[in-house]
Amino acid sequence: MAHIHLEDGAFTLFWVAVWSLIAAGIISAALFRQGGNKIPTRKLAIAAMCVAVGFAIFQVEIPVFGGVHINLTPLMGILLGPSLGTLSVLVINIFSAAIGHGGWGMIGANTIVNVVEVFLGYYAYKLLRSGLRLGRFPSGFGSAAIALTVSAFVVVGIVTVSELQDSAQTRDQTFNNMLVLAAANIVTGLVEGVVTGYMVSFIGRIRPDLLEGAEGGGRQGKPTQAPVEAAHV
Amino acid sequence: MSRRSYTRHIPDFRLVTFLAENGRSAAHMMSPWTKGVLLVMVILLVIVLTDLYLLLIMFAVVLTFYIIGRLPIRLLIGWYSLPVLFVVTLSVMFMFTEPGTIIADTRFFGIHIALTDKGVLLFVKLLVRALVVVTFSLAVFMTTKYSYIAHIASRTLPRTLANIFLLSYRFTFETSDEMSDVLDALHARSGNLAKGASKQTRLFAGIFGLAFVHAFERAERIAKAMEARGFSGEFPRYEKLPQPGPGGYCLIALAVLALGAVSYSRYVSNLFGW
Numbered sequence: 001m002a003h004i005h006l007e008d009g010a011f012t013l014f015w016v017a018v019w020s021l022i023a024a025g026i027i028s029a030a031l032f033r034q035g036g037n038k039i040p041t042r043k044l045a046i047a048a049m050c051v052a053v054g055f056a057i058f059q060v061e062i063p064v065f066g067g068v069h070i071n072l073t074p075l076m077g078i079l080l081g082p083s084l085g086t087l088s089v090l091v092i093n094i095f096s097a098a099i100g101h102g103g104w105g106m107i108g109a110n111t112i113v114n115v116v117e118v119f120l121g122y123y124a125y126k127l128l129r130s131g132l133r134l135g136r137f138p139s140g141f142g143s144a145a146i147a148l149t150v151s152a153f154v155v156v157g158i159v160t161v162s163e164l165q166d167s168a169q170t171r172d173q174t175f176n177n178m179l180v181l182a183a184a185n186i187v188t189g190l191v192e193g194v195v196t197g198y199m200v201s202f203i204g205r206i207r208p209d210l211l212e213g214a215e216g217g218g219r220q221g222k223p224t225q226a227p228v229e230a231a232h233v
Numbered sequence: 234m235s236r237r238s239y240t241r242h243i244p245d246f247r248l249v250t251f252l253a254e255n256g257r258s259a260a261h262m263m264s265p266w267t268k269g270v271l272l273v274m275v276i277l278l279v280i281v282l283t284d285l286y287l288l289l290i291m292f293a294v295v296l297t298f299y300i301i302g303r304l305p306i307r308l309l310i311g312w313y314s315l316p317v318l319f320v321v322t323l324s325v326m327f328m329f330t331e332p333g334t335i336i337a338d339t340r341f342f343g344i345h346i347a348l349t350d351k352g353v354l355l356f357v358k359l360l361v362r363a364l365v366v367v368t369f370s371l372a373v374f375m376t377t378k379y380s381y382i383a384h385i386a387s388r389t390l391p392r393t394l395a396n397i398f399l400l401s402y403r404f405t406f407e408t409s410d411e412m413s414d415v416l417d418a419l420h421a422r423s424g425n426l427a428k429g430a431s432k433q434t435r436l437f438a439g440i441f442g443l444a445f446v447h448a449f450e451r452a453e454r455i456a457k458a459m460e461a462r463g464f465s466g467e468f469p470r471y472e473k474l475p476q477p478g479p480g481g482y483c484l485i486a487l488a489v490l491a492l493g494a495v496s497y498s499r500y501v502s503n504l505f506g507w
Contacts, residue, residue, distance in 0.1 A: 005319035005322060007316055007366060009282075009359065010359060013281060031393055039396075039466075041460050046449060046453070048396075049404050052404035052407070056409050056444070087394060091394065095401075095405070098371075100313075100366075100367035100370070104276050166354070166358055167355055168332045168351060169332070198435050198438030199442040
């Protein structure tokens with residue numbers, strides 16, 4: 001997955017403020033989409049539980065370049081939908097910052113990266129599954145691979161534009177350096193894509209109702225509810 | 234306390250909560266508002282400060298705070314491995330391409346690679362900054378009761394976000410234990426995380442998939458229980474949050490003053506000849 005593993009002080013105050021403001025705008029839109037403070041208890045509990053699971057999985061490091069790990073944000077997008085998924089990844093980033101997994105000042109930038117994964121995970125899955133009528137595994141794999149590849153380049157873009165403070169490197173040099181990391185993230189993203197594909201197939205076998213929102217109400221029709229709303233109690 | 238730690242490199246949330254609830258040090262007695270404001274100040278200071286010596290002084294100060302809180306130093310060193318790993322991962326590419334005086338160089342597949350003094354300095358600065366914030370951040374969470382954190386979260390975050398944050402914090406204990414069980418099971422079957430990612434994706438998918446399905450099922454049960462108990466959309470606050478004392482206000486004033494001075498020195502006019 002893509003995650004900016006930089007700690008506080010890597011970006012200047014200006015860029016920390018820029019990314020935080022953009023993230024705040026996205027979060028506000030997601031909160032508005034969820035009805036502000038009127039979120040149903042069930043959605044709240046599901047989002048919180050997914051955060052807890054996502055955070056636990058997030059911390060399982062795979063020793064590739066020392067800094068890549070599976071975070072399953074595209075899957076969270078598929079299961080929770082884009083707006084609830086957005087709120088969930090923000091909370092995961094807050095927890096992560098508390099233990100040094102990315103700085104507090106990076107929460108904004110990391111939320112943007114993860115929101116891209118959530119959105120693309122959800123909409124790409126929806127397109128592949130409902131639009132192109134592919135199976136669950138190729139849809140899960142494809143959506144995660146697309147989401148994680150794009151987000152890897154979003155990371156490159158954010159770090160290149162922001163530049164590391166104290167570094168005399170030009171943006172071109174920073175871009176070239178970050179491409180190495182993007183390559184590692186994309187490779188891991190493909191692995192995560194396979195994991196996501198299997199997971200979607202697995203969940204589809206035992207709780208297909210959890211996928212109804214992203215699958216457009218199964219293969220029979222269009223979605224009528226958000227993913228979490230669609231799940232039966 | 235925890236059955237066992239999730240991993241040595243990641244703080245065990247049960248231990249963090251245990252220390253926060255049972256500690257009696259001066260850091261524990263400090264107002265949560267004071268610690269919260271100081272955390273923000275520390276974050277801003279490490280962003281604004283560029284002088285390595287001042288960053289090292291900051292590290293000494295936050296480490297002193299950690300020690301005053303009577304918190305476990307040996308565990309802290311283990312927990313440093315995560316931020317250190319991340320700094321190394323990213324810096325390693327910048328260290329060898331940063332313009333500066335060459336300290337050491339070699340040829341790798343015909344490509345000239347040189348380690349420069351500025352590259353090393355960049356790495357050290359990023360590392361010290363990371364350790365300053367991680368040390369203080371962990372110290373704050375290990376000296377502040379859950380009820381106080383809950384109070385601050387519900388006062389500072391939008392209600393929906395605060396609720397997700399507080400609920401997920403509680404759920405994290407269960408899910409972390411479940412992940413620990415899964416990892417133990419994986420190792421017991423001679424599995425390996427590196428191999429697992431590439432060769433045992435189906436196994437990983439089953440494990441993680443089941444974790445998500447369990448999460449949904451638990452969440453549905455919990456939601457029903459919450460509604461049955463009359464949950465109205467906001468968690469009640471039981472404990473009153475202590476306001477900062479005179480000492481707390483002094484510390485905050487000092488931090489604000491320091492931030493103002495270094496910001497002025499960096500962005501307006503060099504005050505101290507740094």
